[in-house]
Amino acid sequence: MTDKLANNWTQADDRMVEAALRQGASRRDIMRLFVAGGMTLAAGGAILGRASSALAATPVKGGHFRAAGWSSSTADTLDPAKASLSTDYVRCCSLYNRLTFLDETGQPQLELAESIESADAKVWTIKLKPGITFHDGKALTSEDVVFSMKRHLDEAVGSKVNSIAKQMTGFKAVDPLTVEITLASANADLPTILAMHHFMIVADGTTDFSKGNGTGPFKLETFDPGVKSVVVRNEDYFKGPVPLDSFEYFAIPDDTARVNALLSGDIHLAASIKPQLLRLMEGNEGVESSVSTSGNYTNMNMRLDMAPGDKAGFIEGVKCLLDRELIVKAVMRGYGEVANDQPIPPMNAFHNADLKAQSFDPEKAKSLFEKAGVLGETIPVVASTAASHSVEMATVLQQAGSKIGMKFDIQRVPSDGYWSNYWLKAPVHFGNINPRPTPDILFSLLYDSAAPWNESQYKSDTFDKMMIEARGELDFAKRKALYDDMQVMIANEAGTAIPAFISNIDAKSNKLKGLKPNPLGGQMGYAMAEYVWLES
Amino acid sequence: MTGQIARLILARLGIAVITLLIVSVVVFAATQLLPGDVVEILLGQAATPEAVAGLREAMNLNDPAIVRYVKWLAGLIQGDLGTSYANNMDVWELIDSRLANTLRLAGITTAIAVPFSLTLGILAAVYQGSLIDRIVTTSIISIVSITEFMIAATAMLIFSVWLKWLPSISFVDDAVGISGQLKAYAMPVMTLLVVVSAQMIRMTRAAVIEALKMPYVEMALLKGASRSRMVIHHALPNSVGPIANAMALSLSYLLGGAIIVETVFSYPGIAKVMVDAVATRDLPLIQSCAMIFCFGYLFLITCADVIAIVANPRLRK
Numbered sequence: 001m002t003d004k005l006a007n008n009w010t011q012a013d014d015r016m017v018e019a020a021l022r023q024g025a026s027r028r029d030i031m032r033l034f035v036a037g038g039m040t041l042a043a044g045g046a047i048l049g050r051a052s053s054a055l056a057a058t059p060v061k062g063g064h065f066r067a068a069g070w071s072s073s074t075a076d077t078l079d080p081a082k083a084s085l086s087t088d089y090v091r092c093c094s095l096y097n098r099l100t101f102l103d104e105t106g107q108p109q110l111e112l113a114e115s116i117e118s119a120d121a122k123v124w125t126i127k128l129k130p131g132i133t134f135h136d137g138k139a140l141t142s143e144d145v146v147f148s149m150k151r152h153l154d155e156a157v158g159s160k161v162n163s164i165a166k167q168m169t170g171f172k173a174v175d176p177l178t179v180e181i182t183l184a185s186a187n188a189d190l191p192t193i194l195a196m197h198h199f200m201i202v203a204d205g206t207t208d209f210s211k212g213n214g215t216g217p218f219k220l221e222t223f224d225p226g227v228k229s230v231v232v233r234n235e236d237y238f239k240g241p242v243p244l245d246s247f248e249y250f251a252i253p254d255d256t257a258r259v260n261a262l263l264s265g266d267i268h269l270a271a272s273i274k275p276q277l278l279r280l281m282e283g284n285e286g287v288e289s290s291v292s293t294s295g296n297y298t299n300m301n302m303r304l305d306m307a308p309g310d311k312a313g314f315i316e317g318v319k320c321l322l323d324r325e326l327i328v329k330a331v332m333r334g335y336g337e338v339a340n341d342q343p344i345p346p347m348n349a350f351h352n353a354d355l356k357a358q359s360f361d362p363e364k365a366k367s368l369f370e371k372a373g374v375l376g377e378t379i380p381v382v383a384s385t386a387a388s389h390s391v392e393m394a395t396v397l398q399q400a401g402s403k404i405g406m407k408f409d410i411q412r413v414p415s416d417g418y419w420s421n422y423w424l425k426a427p428v429h430f431g432n433i434n435p436r437p438t439p440d441i442l443f444s445l446l447y448d449s450a451a452p453w454n455e456s457q458y459k460s461d462t463f464d465k466m467m468i469e470a471r472g473e474l475d476f477a478k479r480k481a482l483y484d485d486m487q488v489m490i491a492n493e494a495g496t497a498i499p500a501f502i503s504n505i506d507a508k509s510n511k512l513k514g515l516k517p518n519p520l521g522g523q524m525g526y527a528m529a530e531y532v533w534l535e536s
Numbered sequence: 537m538t539g540q541i542a543r544l545i546l547a548r549l550g551i552a553v554i555t556l557l558i559v560s561v562v563v564f565a566a567t568q569l570l571p572g573d574v575v576e577i578l579l580g581q582a583a584t585p586e587a588v589a590g591l592r593e594a595m596n597l598n599d600p601a602i603v604r605y606v607k608w609l610a611g612l613i614q615g616d617l618g619t620s621y622a623n624n625m626d627v628w629e630l631i632d633s634r635l636a637n638t639l640r641l642a643g644i645t646t647a648i649a650v651p652f653s654l655t656l657g658i659l660a661a662v663y664q665g666s667l668i669d670r671i672v673t674t675s676i677i678s679i680v681s682i683t684e685f686m687i688a689a690t691a692m693l694i695f696s697v698w699l700k701w702l703p704s705i706s707f708v709d710d711a712v713g714i715s716g717q718l719k720a721y722a723m724p725v726m727t728l729l730v731v732v733s734a735q736m737i738r739m740t741r742a743a744v745i746e747a748l749k750m751p752y753v754e755m756a757l758l759k760g761a762s763r764s765r766m767v768i769h770h771a772l773p774n775s776v777g778p779i780a781n782a783m784a785l786s787l788s789y790l791l792g793g794a795i796i797v798e799t800v801f802s803y804p805g806i807a808k809v810m811v812d813a814v815a816t817r818d819l820p821l822i823q824s825c826a827m828i829f830c831f832g833y834l835f836l837i838t839c840a841d842v843i844a845i846v847a848n849p850r851l852r853k
Contacts, residue, residue, distance in 0.1 A: 068705075068802075073812035074630050074821060075578075075622030082578075082623075155590020158578055162587045210625070225623055225630060226812055227804040228707070250802065252705070256689055257800045261704040264696035416815065417571040452584045 059243040059514060063534035067269040067523075068258050072251030076225035079209035080200035081151055081159035086271065087251055089197045089526035091223075094231050094247060095135075096200035096214030099126060099145070100191050101527070102437060106348055106519050108191040112140065112201055112215065114177075116194075121186035121472050128177045132238045134203050135212075135219045142173035147204040149181065161198040163452065164441065186472025188479070189438040196437060197526065217242045217530045231529070243514075243533035256280070262287055262507055268534065269508040269515075271523050275333030281507060288510050292517035293337050293503040295345035295435030295442075298387050300397075301455040302495035306427040308374050309456065315495045317368035321400050322393075323360040324499045331392040335503040341491040343433060343442045345501050347519040350439045350480055352487040366404040378407040382422050382429035386415035390430035393499065424455060431455050431496075435521060439483050443467050447490055456495025463489055511535045544845050552838045556831065560612070563826040564605045567819045574621050574817035595621060608823060618820035622813075627824050631809055635828065637708060638805035641797075642790035644721060645728045650783060653733045657740025657779075662767055664745060673741075676734045688727045688800040695723060706801040724797045731793075732786040739782030743775035750774065777844030784840035788833045792825075 069087045077083060080092045099113040110116070112132060118124040132140040151157050152165035159165065170182030183190070193199070203213055212220035215238065218231035228250035235241050252258040255273060259280050262270040273289075281287050302309035302318060309315055319341060328336040337346060340357040344350055369375040381397070383390040391412055398408040413422055422429050436442045445451055448467055449459045463486060470482040490496070504522035508515060514532040518525035524532075575591045576583045592598060599607075611618050617627035660672040679687075696704035702719050711720040747753065748771050756770045795807035806825060813821035 073622075073816060074620065074809055074818065075812065075816045077623045079623075084578075155587060156594030158575075158587075158591045158594075160579065162579075163584045224633070224804070225625065226809065227634070250705075250707075252802050254799050257692060257704065257802070260689075260692050260697050261802075264692075264700055264704045266696070266704045420573060420576050421571060 059533040060535055061243050061533070062245050063243075063536070065244050065247045065269075065512070065529065065532065065534060066267045067247070067249055067271065067528075068261060068267045069249065069251045069271045069523075070255070070258065071253060072226055072228075074226040076223075077209065078212045078220070078223060078229075080148075080198050080202065081157055081161070083197055084160060086521070086523065086526060087249070090249055090523055090529070091212070091229050091231075092197055092200055092214075093216070093527040094218040094249075094529040095212040095216045095220060096202065097216050098195055098197075098200050100195040102192065102195045102520055102525065104516065104518060106437070108195050112145075113194075116191050118190070121188045121190070121474055122183050124181045124183070124190050125174075126179045126181065128179070129238065130177060132215050133236060134215055135234060136203070138203055140201070140215055141176045141204075142179040143176075143204045144201055145179045146171045146173050147206075148199070148201045151202075152198070159198065161196060163445075164193060164196075185468070187440070188472060188474045189440050192437045193441070218244075218247060221246070242530050244529065247529045249529075259507060262509065265509070267509075268512045269506060269523070269528075271506050273505050273507050275335045275505060278333075278505070278507075286510055287507055290506045290508060290515050290517055290522075291335065291503050292506075292519065292522060293345070293347070293501055294519050294521045295343065295348070296433070296502045296504070296521070297339060297343065297345075297498050297500065298389050298393065298430055298432045298502065299455070300381075300390075300393065300428070300497040300499070301424075301431050302428050302497070303426075303455075303457050304459075304495045305457045308372065308377070308379055309427060309495050311372040311374060313368040313372035314374055315456075315497075317365040317372065318397070319358045319497050320361045320365040320368065321397060321404075321406070322358070322497055322499045323396055323400055324357055325360065327389075327393055327396055327499050331389050331396065332500065332502060335505055336500040337503070339498045339500050340487075341494075341496065341498045342487040343436075343446060343490070343496075343498060344439050344483070344487060345435070345519070348439070349476075350483040352484040354484070355487055355491055358491075360400075362400060362404050365400075366406075369404075369406055374406075376405055376407075378409050379428060380409045380411050380426075382411045382413055382426040384413045384415050384418040384422065384430070386418035387423075387430040387432040388502065390432070393430070424453060437520070439486075440467065440471050443486065446496075447486075447494060458490075458494040458496075460489065460493065541845055545842050548838055548841050548845070552834045555834055556827075559830045560609060560823075560827065561605075563823050563830070564601075564608065566826075567822050568601055570814070570817060570822075574819065577815075577817050578622060608820070612827065617824040620818055620821050622816045622818045622821070627820050630821065631806055631824065631828075633709070634804050634806045634809055637803065638791060638794065638807065640708070641721070641724055641728070641794065641803065641805060642787070645725050645732065645790055646787055648725065649729055649733045649736065649787075652729075653736035653783075654740055654779070656733075657737045658744055658767065658772075660737070660741045661744035661748065662763070669741075672737065676737055679730055680734045684727060684731050684796045685800065687730055688723070688797055691723050691727060692800065704801070706803040708803070724794075724801050724803050727797050727800075728790060728794060732789060735786045736783055739786075740775075740779050743778040743782070744771055746778075747771040747775040773847055773849055776847035777840075780840040780843040780847075781837075784836035788836050791832045792829045 069090060071085050072087045077088055078091060078095065080096055083089055083092050097112050099111060100108040101111045103109050112128055114127045114129045116124060116126050128140060128142065134140065149168060149171055152159040152161050167184045167187060168181055169184045172180040174180050201215065210223060212223065217234055217237045219234050221230040221232050223229045228248060230246060230248045232246045233241055233244060252261055255277055258270040259273055259277050261267045263284060278289065302315050304310060324338045328334065328338055338357050340355050381394050383394040385391060394410045398410055401408045423431055444467065446453055446455060447458055447463065449464050466482050466486055470479050473479040506522045511534055512532055513535055515524055515528055575588050579587055608618060620627050620630055656672055660669040663669050692704050695702040702722050706720045706724055708720045711717045753766060753770050756766050792807050792810060794805055795811060797803060798805045798808045809821065810825040813825060
């Protein structure tokens with residue numbers, strides 16, 4: 001790279017670049033310079049007054065909304081199948097629609113679809129709303145839906161949901177407004193799966209996605225990958241025109257710079273800011289924060305097929321030694337929720353509320369380590385800023401371990417290449433999982449014996465059978481009972497310690513109205529542009 | 537003698553071309569050594585083995601490295617930089633406007649930094665040990681010690697957040713009118729100026745002091761030449777070579793080294809493209825950026841050498 005050429009390129013600069021790569025890693029040392037006298041811990045939650053609640057006000061028409069996300073690169077895309085970062089989701093939500101979308105409680109609601117029905121959860125009939133047009137004037141038909149779905153199966157497309165789409169084995173355009181999708185096996189979650197951002201509907205035959213031709217609330221004006229996008233109101237939007245005239249979106253990867261841009265009035269919203277930075281906003285009348293907790297978590301993975309995870313008692317010991325309260329309070333500055341070692345978040349309808357989180361119990365941990373015969377040994381733990389908060393979590397564990405004679409050696413590795421070199425591979429390491437809309441997706445991705453990302457190599461025939469059974473079960477109560485038991489199995493048997501769910505904080509100008517916290521993630525589940533308005 | 541100058545210059549240019557060729561091999565080899573795999577990164581949290589294999593096949597990544605290198609070089613010679621792996625856009629399309637932005641930023645910075653550094657450097661040298669010299673050298677040392685990130689972030693805090701004079705986001709393409717452009721460029725240019733000038737001033741000062749110690753300068757002084765004449769006519773021509781080299785080294789930093797400025801002020805330049813490309817293992821993009829940086833560096837160094845050759849009094853008739 002260029003550092004060979006530049007004669008005043010210092011290690012600090014290298015660190016900066018690394019940080020830029022990591023898309024806004026914490027830059028404590030620099031923060032310290034800014035926040036003289038160190039940080040005081042924000043007592044859980046509201047430093048800046050209450051999280052913005054949507055006022056029951058009438059939206060004001062007009063205005064140019066400028067918002068900055070936290071990551072953007074030359075890989076930015078308007079192809080829903082390839083969308084990979086929040087930046088892509090926000091843009092896609094402004095240009096396209098899905099057949100269904102998830103409301104604030106995570107329940108699927110109809111968007112482009114007028115109805116989605118199935119008698120056996122295997123053959124699904126989807127009727128489209130009539131009279132919807134794409135930005136280029138073309139009418140939306142069942143052919144567009146078939147094309148949009150089939151794309152995910154083509155490996156050359158590189159779709160992010162290729163593995164989820166694989167269960168769709170048959171597509172039929174019954175008539176211009178009716179599609180029939182056949183699944184390989186029954187899956188009652190299809191309406192929720194179709195609400196994933198990647199399943200947005202594009203026009204039949206599209207190969208060039210840089211035009212952003214969708215049915216959505218905005219039309220594309222300019223798009224420059226890694227720089228920014230500008231979209232303008234679609235007057236023919238099938239739900240009726242949205243309040244905003246136009247919406248400009250880009251990323252400011254540096255956290256401090258992003259907050260400063262908000263404070264200087266250059267943007268109306270700074271997405272996903274670190275809790276530490278809320279101090280910069282204190283005492284500033286014009287800004288407030290919006291907090292939402294979705295299913296994002298950083299977990300500690302101990303492989304069951306390798307030492308020390310294969311020794312009975314070790315994993316349970318670590319789960320007892322993780323001080324969850326402290327992790328939420330100190331590592332996440334109160335912006336998180338204690339979790340119970342399983343991946344389904346509290347706001348999900350299938351969350352097992354009776355399954356209590358393992359409490360911090362160093363004594364019990366000590367006896368368990370003794371039983372496993374590892375007490376006094378040095379256990380290497382691989383952590384990286386790639387898995388957010390993992391280095392700090394490992395430190396909390398190390399501290400607790402040192403008090404009971406357990407040595408955890410934190411091996412901090414670079415974030416670049418972490419997911420291909422260490423994750424899933426090292427005996428003890430950290431992972432970071434993005435929210436997924438259904439338990440089935442989480443389980444089949446992470447805990448099924450054949451799961452591609454079985455982080456701890458958890459294998460259980462009973463679990464696999466229950467997963468298939470629950471998948472085709474249309475009765476909610478029966479399904480919930482199955483999922484409840486499966487969560488208990490994961491919490492007790494798998495080698496994945498999930499200490500907390502991480503909250504997302506968006507900072508915004510108080511001129512921006514209508515932004516509600518959403519369980520699907522920040523920026524109103526990435527769909528904010530359709531709903532917010534600006535007070536003049 | 538002018539024939540000799542022409543020969544020397546041609547030789548320099550020849551060396552530059554050969555260097556570029558060698559660099560292309562090194563760049564390509566280096567990208568092959570990067571850990572991680574573009575396909576896995578593209579698929580992110582969806583990289584199942586089948587999906588990875590399918591996409592690799594579709595992207596022709598299974599060709600031997602030598603075949604890919606020759607294809608790339610052939611394209612490069614014809615001015616075709618290839619297609620980005622990450623979003624299937626033409627590489628040139630992705631970088632043309634951003635390269636222009638970087639060159640503009642570098643140009644403005646150079647136009648201010650060079651005269652500024654020359655003046656200060658020469659002044660400090662001529663009045664060596666005086667108050668002026670001490671002020672200049674001390675302030676340089678102090679400024680060099682502050683990291684660029686700190687300067688940029690502090691500038692933003694003062695001018696954007698507190699005073700609200702300048703925009704915190706330097707989207708130069710949207711800036712309206714002369715005042716808008718000035719505002720958009722102010723902080724990025726100021727930050728880079730601080731970074732590159734310091735080095736240039738020190739080198740200029742050192743080169744001129746070195747020249748002033750020469751016997752012929754003393755001779756001129758003894759013959760009664762005025763102080764200013766002595767500096768401009770006798771000392772300076774002999775320090776042009778080293779000064780030009782120092783300038784080239786400092787200015788080469790403006791291409792790839794502007795990453796911090798680009799990051800903090802959201803300036804859409806090419807350094808960030810390189811960082812993005814490395815993060816996504818977008819090899820065609822990495823290679824193109826690396827070649828552009830190397831070309832810029834070689835261009836500056838070659839210019840400096842040519843200036844040194846032309847300015848060398850011994851080669852003059």
